[in-house]
Each structure stands twice: as structure tokens, then as C-alpha cells.
Amino acid sequence: MEMQKTYNPKDFEARLYEEWEKNNYFRAEADPSKIPFTIVIPPPNITGQLHLGHALDNTIIDILIRFKRMQGYSALYLPGCDHASIATEVKIVEQMKKEGLTKNDVGREGFLERAWGWKEQYGGRIVEQLKKMGVSCDWSRLAFTMDDNCSRAVREVFVNLYEKGLIYRGDRIINWCPGCKTALSDAEVEYTEDESFFWHLKYPVKGENRSITVATTRPETMLGDTAVAVNPADKRYEDLVGKTLVLPLVGREIPVVADDYVDMEFGSGAVKITPAHDPNDFEVGLRHDLEVIRVMNDDGTMNAAAGKYEGLDRFIAREKIVEDLKACGALVKIEPHAHNVGHCYRCKSTVEPIVSKQWFVKMEPLAKPALDAVARNKIKFTPERFTKVYNNWMEGIKDWCISRQLWWGHRIPVWYCQDCGETVVSKTDPDCCPHCKGHDLKQDEDVLDTWFSSALWPFSTLGYPDKSEDLKYFYPTDVLSCGYDIIFFWVARMIFSGLEHMKKVPFRDVLMHGIVRDEQGRKMSKSLGNGIDPLLVIDEYGADSLRFSLINGVSPGNDTRYSRSKVEASRNFMNKIWNASRFVIMNAEGRTIPDIQDVKLSAADKWIVSRLESCVKEVTLNLQKFELGIAAGILYDFMWSDFCDWYIELCKSALYGDDEAKKSATLGVLCFVLENALKLLHPYIPYITEEIYQNLPNVSGSIMVSEFPRYNSKLAYKKEAKAFERVMEVIRVVRNMKASVGCPAAKKVKLFVSTSNKAYVNANTTSILKLAGASEIVFCDNGACIGEKTVSQVTELCTVYIALGDMVDLEKERARLQGELERVVGEIGRADGKLHNRGFMDKAPKNLVEAERAKLEKFIEMKAKIEAQLREL
Template identity: 45%
Template sequence: MNEAAGIYAGKDRFEARKLVVEALGREGLLLKAEEHQHAVGHCYRCKSVVEPFLSEQWFVRTKPLADRGVQAVREGRIRFVPEQWTHTYYQWMENVRDWCISRQLWWGHRIPAWTCAACGHITVASEDPSACERCGASTLAQDEDVLDTWFSSALWPFSTLGWPDKTPDLATYYPTSLLVTGFDIIFFWVSRMIMMGLEFMDDVPFREVYIHALIRDERGQKMSKSKGNVVDPLDIIDEFGADALRFTLAALTGQGRDILLGRSRIETYRFFMNKLWNASRFALMNLEGAPEGSLDPEDPLRLPDRWILRRSREVAKETTAHLSGYFYAEAARGLYDFVWSELCDWYLEMAKPALRGEEGEGRRRATQKVLRQVFRTTLLLLHPFIPFVTEELWEAFGFGARPMDQERWPEDPVNGDEESGPEMGLLQEVVRTLRNLRSEARIAPSQTVPSAQVVIPGEGRRQVVEDHKDLACLLAKVDHLVVLPRGDKPARSLVTIAPDFAAYLEVGSLLDVEAELRRLEGERAKLAKDVELCEAKLRDEKFLSRAPEEVVCKERDRMRDGKLRMARIAENLESLR
């Protein structure tokens, strides 16, 4: 307590409070003492109780500055992405209060104000004054407070470029095109940079503001030192690699959504790094002695080659559009799906016979050219997300001596081979159907099915499968595939009736048919009971009126799926008998 406390001067505040209460009691002035709950401020670092203390502070009158900032956004001179944050910006700027800019800290920019000891006048100047501007006295003392960090930061867009001098850098780089930041400092930093830029430069500091996601822990809590839930990126990089972390953050950065970051998510994308690396190794092993020239119109390309070339151009166009619109998650996930589900799962598997020379030397060289072209495009598209892995692979492929960031971005037009997509889709669906039949029959992956039959009514579609049935056999592990416009069901076979074709897998020689019939009958009986229970629930008015909508929908889906499965089992029972 200070001298204003009288007899309590020099005592600790908590001790003084007890003494005051005791004195009130002795004087008969204390009516009662009772517990009272109230919010007491504490320092976020040392947890000490913060006592209110009135003192003189420096303020900025922000209303005139904020009005210009609001006008700049309304006129379209600044755009927020996602658009929803524009409303947040308006809310803060239209209800702004005067800004206290003085802080009682050791570090920071000292407030450039000097008080005259002789007359008390305050002089504000950019250079240290030698005398009071009012009385001329030389006894001046600079204010001990420092500027609020956000005040200093608000000057950053132009103070770093030589301002207040009119430097070439200032003319070149102000205003900048884009600011990337988090939503939690739109008011603290973004709005104040806009206010300061308009005041001192008479122009906005940036044209677009991209508000990125906030990274939270796995439980959705904001990371903070006090909570002890901060994920150190250096630890993550040591464990998973820098590119796995980068790609994870990009893939989870949906506009307007926070990122819940956990090790399991990062591990998923580390597997993607491994997948890309292994696919590249496979390609490199099969590119020894390959021609480095581009594809010629005379090169003998099959459907998978034409399809993957077109898909790589389509993915390049989609990725460019996503990045231009700041849809980073969509760009990352699109590349992930292309590499994993199209390039690796389908094209590389279908390319193996040609690369082994089974289709002739011309086909081998054409396939090698396709591999080089597709991997070149893929690495360039992935480079903004995983620069370390792509740069390493780029060098291994020998695509060029220049760093990748100096290469031309893939912008080849998507034209020609429009039919390759639907045709490849049909071939993929045939393979998937045969694989599903294998799975239903519980045929081991190592076993090859002797024969299968596909019935396709349309001549053009049938010819597509006929021309590529060697690839269908390879991927579905079938020795012999018959493609017909119509036909009877082969004996002892499983069947799937798809929208565009019927597929029969002859499994009689691989199965104990009687045991399989018993298994299917048992599964059908179990499904019938489940469907009956679902139907009973959905007839119950109490259930329909009281259960949440998502629970009712789940029951309907369960009933529908059960009926579909029963229909499939009935088909297979009929086929096996």
C-alpha cells in the first residue's frame, strides 16, 4: 500500500484488507461478513491477482480511421477469403472504440512523447527534441511507456520498405497482393494495417486477405502453452517429415473450418509420401534406356495411356483453379486421389505388361514416354505442397537442372480423347465387379479364377472390354474372360447385374458349393431378421416421433441395404444351384 493508505501504508494489500475489516468491526460499522463470488482478474503468466489501477494512457481516436477502412472493403478494394469474414470485419470496424496504445512493458517502441519539467507541456516528435516547443526549456523526459505491439505491427506493410522515404521498394511492393493470416487477429492486426495504410499511404496495404484455418488439438481445443497442448512442428517433422506435415495441413485446410491436428492424420499423409516414392521408384526402374522425347502421334497408345494422359491434364486444370481460388484442401485431396486411386491403383498396374515387353517394343517405348510425361506433370503439381520430396524425385527422373520452382506450371489444354474417360470407367467397373464377386466367394487373392463372363448389350461398349480383356483378366485375376452381347448364365457361377452389363464368375472348381450354399442361406436368414426389426421400428409411431431424424434415417438406410444384400444373395443362390 502507498502513502495514500495512511496507517496501512507499506502493508501488503491482502493484509491491509483484513485490518480494514477488523477496524470496521471495532467501530461498529460492519453490518455483516459473507462469502461473495466474483471474477478476479489474474495474470495469464504468473497467475497473480491483477488490481485495478487508474493511470494516464495514450489513445488513438479510431472512428475516422475505421470509417475509411470500411469504405475500402465496401468498394471492393480489399476482398476477404472466405467471404464470411467480411461480416466479422464490418462488425468490429463499425463498433470500434478509441484504442489505448500505451503499454507498461520493458520491450517495445517507446512512445515518442517528451514532457517538459518546467511547464508540463508534452512534445510529440519523430526525432528527439532538444527543447520544449512551448517554453524552450531543455529539461525534457521521454514517456516511459511503449507502443502496443499491434500499433507497431500495423505499420509493417510500409515501414519495412523505407517509409517515410519514397523508396523504390515502397513504390514496387506497396500495396502487396495478398495477406495470409488467422481470423483471431482480424481486429488486432488486419483492421489496423488497413487503417494505418489508408492514413499514411492513402492506399490499402493489400488487395486480398486469405483467412486460414486455426490449428487446434485433436479434441478441438485451441493450442496454448498454459494448456500444455501445443504440438511442436519440429517434433512432428522429426517423426513424419516436413512434407507430410505440409500436405496434412493443406489437405485439412477447408475454407471456414478449423484443423484438428493429430498424429494419426499426419501418419495418413506420410503413407501418401511413401506411396508416391514407391511409385516413382517403380517408374524409374522401368525407364532405363527410355527415349526422352515427347509423345508422337504415331506412338501406339492403348486406352489406359490415353486415359491417364487426359486425366493428368484435367487434374492440372482443376488444381490450378483450386489454388487460384484459395481452395487448398480441394487441390491437395484432388492430387492425393489422382496419385493413389488412378495413377497407382489403375494405370501402373495396367502398364506392367507393356513395360515388361509383353506387348512389343513399340508399346514398351510408348508406355515409357507416357510414364515420363505423367510423372513430370504430377511432380510439378505436387511441388507447392511437398517441395522436398518432389525436388528429390525430379532430380532422380532427370527432368531438368533448374530448381522446380523455376519450371513452367502445367497448363496443357484438355482436349481430345473425350471418350477415354467413359471407356476407362466401363473397364474399371467390370474389374471392380469381378473383384467384388471374388470377395463375396471368399476366394484367396493368390488364387486365379479359371473363367468369367461379361454380357454387354451395346456393341461399342462391348468392343471396349473385348479389346482390353487382357487387362481385365490381369487385374481381376481371371484366366479367361468371355465378352458376349447376350448369353445364358454359366453353371456354378456367381452373378452381378450392373446397370450396363452382367458379370458371371465361374467358381465351381474353387468352392465347396454345398458349403457356400449353406453359408449364403444362413446369411440371408440373418439379414431377414435385421430387416424385419428395422421395418418394425419404422412402423412404430412412437419411434418415428421421438427418435432424432438422423437415427430414423440410419434405420431406413439399414433396411434398404439389407434388402439389397438379400437380393444379391438370392441371385447367387440361384446361380450356384
């Protein structure tokens, strides 16, 4: 192939991905001769499309997979999608609403038919989007949380936990979303500080002329109060414990109970107890055997137990109840109060803590081994600070509500015999009741929490419950990479599920990355309209530019900001690599390229080879430590500065000279360094590195299955490299001296050099002259031999002198500086005048006055420098 003159990723990205797939390069086999390395994809929901969070996550995973594949591992990147019960059902309900239909209109089967159609349409779209990113997933193993094998795994796990007594059904307080009309786990509730009120209510003591004052943030729930609690040590209420209060508006008699739950110092020290609508009240109710009265329907309206408020929306009922409490004299006062309110993570409706009959997983027996695995370093978090976050959540974990009142998802594998009332829990659909042999069985209407199935992802995708070869070989997986925002949703649940069902940890390392934010640091969202479609970025800049911009300089666990300028900078880097590679390939065309160990290397050659070996060592080490951003920065600096800006310029004299041996050796070094640099870069920017690699001389096959460079101490040339860096210092110094006096970079100047190592300077004269922009080097003991004013600089190798007149026209420079001095003096007078103007000082804002003072100081400093330069001239 011939490389195009300009870098255009559209010319080759799609073609190369097709070649990779055709040649099965992504396929990972259970090969006993290789070490396995496995990462399962954090499965994207089928509801949407690729966003920048997916792009970052999959770029991180793909870098690690490509790195390990090139190191000789059997590297499996296992892809898949999640059915996302709540999110998908919301989307389909919205779609049906536009058609004038409801779930009940189409029925369960009709609804599920639509859901599977949605999966086929959008699940496939996400796969194609991931391919555009260049990720090297083993698509032959594409999984879906509701495919046959994953569904078998879900039933296996549910029944096993049930039989162990770790899954139970009961009436407990759960988080209820009136918008989605389903239960939510604690992890699915997002808390925000809302401005609200404390309503202080007076509950009269039956038969006495006194009352107890309580406070609430949800007056509508007071209709379900079944007690008022006080602290047993509170002397204020000692004589009231055991007495009866009359509940305002309702007239129900409720007891005063003593419970340590009550904080004597908070408010009045008396708390209304509503067991059906508050988790803490529910526990108090259990201790005191209180009645549980639920006053709200699933849709957030008040039910029959709410009396005359039945049918009202909860917030409208709140207003009416407050009015009626005020009218009957029960409302003492209203205080503004900001407090945390739970919202559904999907539809953002205010969540209601409510008593409901649901299915739960007992968490205490599962949490203990999961905590122990991390404590014993069987699983490590990167960054380490997330260990504490994980431990805090697991130590305080409550039983997990796993039932959802939806139709899309894994239906709970429980049947109820309508003849004898038997509950049948089975891994397969039962034909009859095992107790009475009756055939009238009704399956539980609910489905399982989406996270129940995704908690099994590391082993359900590898064949569990069957003891497949893939499961034996690729499990446990090696790394779990995901955003820190799903540490509770997913990471913790995979850990305890893997330990419980596989008796092994699901992965050895958890690599947490941050959130991709916009340029202003805001989280991307539909409401802000600041989301970025990565496919549009790819279309404009190419996948490699996007991938590199997301990783370069980013550290694990920290948020990153997306900006067009970062992508453009990465695109410029791709251009630099492309142009440098094209230069090498064009010069190597038609020539036999020698092995660098068979030729004589110059000082510059040994320096670049040494820099390459250092790069290999540092990049490998940082990739192993998951410091992908640091490794990217090292690669950027090596390619841009060391290889392109320095070595390619240094080697041009040899390439364009008449010495064939030097030319041949230089081409050997150029090709050797470029080939290895491309291999180091390949995990980050797979497309451009593959396209260039296939055009290199002396290589064959794909770069993605080539060997990742290994550090070679024989090629380190540490002493030689350090010595040559002294030559580079001279070049930099000359460039800086020329720039400091305004000498054009292209102007050739004579260098006078004082050194004790003339031989080394002579050996590298060509490099110094070419890159420093010098005409010749003259050795002298000091600058006195020049006979006129000089500019000098001391370096480790030598002292360099340049005649000032050789760099600038002294008369013109004097005139220029004099003009600049006059301008600066004028600015000083202007600023000083303002600062001594009473009108300005009295009326101008403080920041404007400070700005003028800063300007005056700056111009005074400039004046001193110009005067010093004039004195030098």
C-alpha cells in the same frame, strides 16, 4: 543422382534447402516484366519457438507463394520477427529474478542490453526452425519490428498522427495489468466467466432516516465512489436526486445524480459511481463533473486514498472491507453471481479498469475508411463470415491506448522540456527545446504498444518512409494469412494504418485459418501439456508429411485437430509417391523418352492424361479460391488412386511386353504425368517433389522455378476417358463379385460377357484380365451358356457372368456357411435368453439392455443373409 530404395527425408531435406538458398530461388526482384505477388509473414514473437500454429500459417503462405512463383509471378514471401514488448519483458524479468536481480538493479540500458541479447539468441532460432519447414522466404529481406527502418517508420507514423491531432495524451480509463504493470488495449484482454458475488450495500441519505441500496462485484472500489446515479425517469428516487449520501467506511459525502446510463430494471435501479475504476462510471463522471479518486496502486495494492486499507492487496482488502461493511450495518446481503472478468492475455492476472495518464489514438476518423474499404470489396475476407466479425469490432471501436509502461519496445518519441514545460514531438532526437532553446529534455518513459509497430508491417518492411523501389513494386501486398484470433490485434490495425499512411489498402485478400487443436479438440497450452513441437514431428516424419497433414481436408477459417495418425497417413502418401516415382524412373533409365504427342496412346493412356488435365484444372481453381484443403484432397486422390493404383498397374503389361512402340509410348505417358503431378504437388510437399524431379529424365533445373501446369484442352480426351471408365467399372465389378463370395483376389476366373460393344471389350481385354484377376473372356448372350449357377452384374459396358463354382469350392463354402449359421443361431439364443431373464432386465443398466437388443437384431439379420446364401448354393 540415384534415388534411394526407401523414402527417408533426412537424406535430402537439409541438402535441398541449402541448394535453394545458394541459388537464390527465394529471392524476389522488382521486375517490371513480371506481376508482383507479396505476402508478409505474421511475425512470430522472439520469446518462443515454432509451434503448430506457426507451422500451419507458414505452410499456407508457402503453398501460395510457391504456386505463384511457378506461375511466373515475382513472388515475395517477406519474413521477420516481432519484438513482443510485454511477453519479452516478462521472460527477461523472470530470467533476472533467478539471478536475484530486478529491472531497477540493472537500469534501463542494462535491461535493454539483455533484451537485445535475447533477440539475437531466440530470433535466430525461429528463423532456423522456419527453414526446417521448407518455407521459401526471401531471407535477404529478414525484418525485425525494432530494426532501424521499422523504427524510423514508427516515429514517422507517430509524429504524423500527432500533428493531425489523431494521437493525444490524457487521463482516461484503461485496462491495467497489475502483473505486467502496464496498460493493455481492449484486444489484449481475455474474458472468462468467473464465479463471484454481488455485494448489496446500504448508503445512508445525509440527515434522513433512509438509504439507497447499491450492488457491486468489486467492493474494494467503493472507497473511490464519488456519486450514486439513478435514472431520471425512476419515480422511486425522484425526490433524492440532488441530495447527499454518506459513503460507508469513508464518511465522504457524495451526491445522487440522474443519468440515462442507469437501467431502472436492473437490481435496485441505483448504481454506485466510481469514475477512477470503471469505464462507464468514468463517462458518467465527465457528464456530471465528478471527482476522480483512484484507490489502487499499479501493483494491485491499495493506495493512500484507501485509508486504513493502504498497502493491502486488492483481494485481501476486499475481504477486510466486506467484514467492516457487515460490522457497521452497511452490508445488506451477498448473492452468488457469475460474470465476465477480464484477464491479461499474457500473465492471466485479473485486469483492473483504472484511470491513468496514457497516450491514445483517436479511432473514429481511422475506422471509417477501413470499414469502407471492406464494404467496397477492396479487401475481401475468406471465409466471408469474418467480414461481419471485422465490421462489428470496427463499428464499436474505442480510442486505442498505445502507451505501455515497459522498457523493451519503441520508446515514445516525445520529450518534455524541464526548463519551460514544452512538449516536443519529433521524428529525430531533439538537441534542444524549440521553444526556450534549453537542453534539459526528458524523454517519455513509456514505449509503444507492440501492435503499433506491427500494424505498419506491410509497408515498414518494404522501406517506408522512404519511397523505395520495393515499396512501389510490392505494395499493396496480395494476401494476408493468419489465424482468426488476431483479427482485432493485427488485421484491423494493418488495414486502417495502410489506408492512412500509404493511401492504399495493405492487402487485397485476408485468408483466415483456424487453430490447431489436439486430438480431443482442446486448445494446445503449457498448462494442459498437450503442445506439439513441429520440429520433433519433422525429425520423425519429415517436413512434407507434417505440411500435408496440416492442410489436407482443412477448410479456411475452421479449426483442425492434430493427430499422429494424420501425420502417419501423410507419411504413407509420401512413401506411395516415392515408390511409384522410383518405378517410373527405373523403367525409363537408359531410354529415350518421347513426347506424348508424338506417339500413339492407348485407351488407358488417354484416360490418365485426361485425369491429369482435370486435376490441373481443379487444383488451380481451388488454389485461386484459397481452398487449399480441397486442392490437397484432389491431388491425393489423383496420385494414390488414379496414377498409382490404376495407371501404373494398367501399364505394366506394356512395359513388360515385347512391343517396343507400346513400351516407349507408355514411358512417355508415365514420365509426362509424373512430372506434372510433381509440379502440382510441389507447393504442398516441396522436398520430396524436388528430389524426385531432379531424377526424372528430360528435365533440368529446380522444380520450384519450373512452370506450374496449365490446363490443355487438347489433352482432355473427355470422350475417351469416359469410355475407358466403363472398362474400369467392369474391373471393379469383377473384384467385388469375387470378394462377395470369399474368392481370393489372386484366383483367376473365367468371365462370360454379354455386350453390344465386343470391339471395345476386345481392345481392352489385357487390362480387364490383368486387373480383374481373370483368365479369359468369353462372349455370350446370357449366363445360360455357362451351364451352372452364376453370379452376374450389369455394367454400362456389358453384363458380366462368373460361374460360382469357378470362384469357390461349393461343398467347402456350404460347410463354412453352415458352421457360421450355427454360431449365429447360438448367439441369437444367448441374447434372447438374456432379454427374457427377469433378473437381468430388472438389474441391468438401460444402455446394457439396449445393447443386447441391438445384438439380437444384428444376429437375426445375419441369420437371414446366411440362409439366403445357402439357398443360392
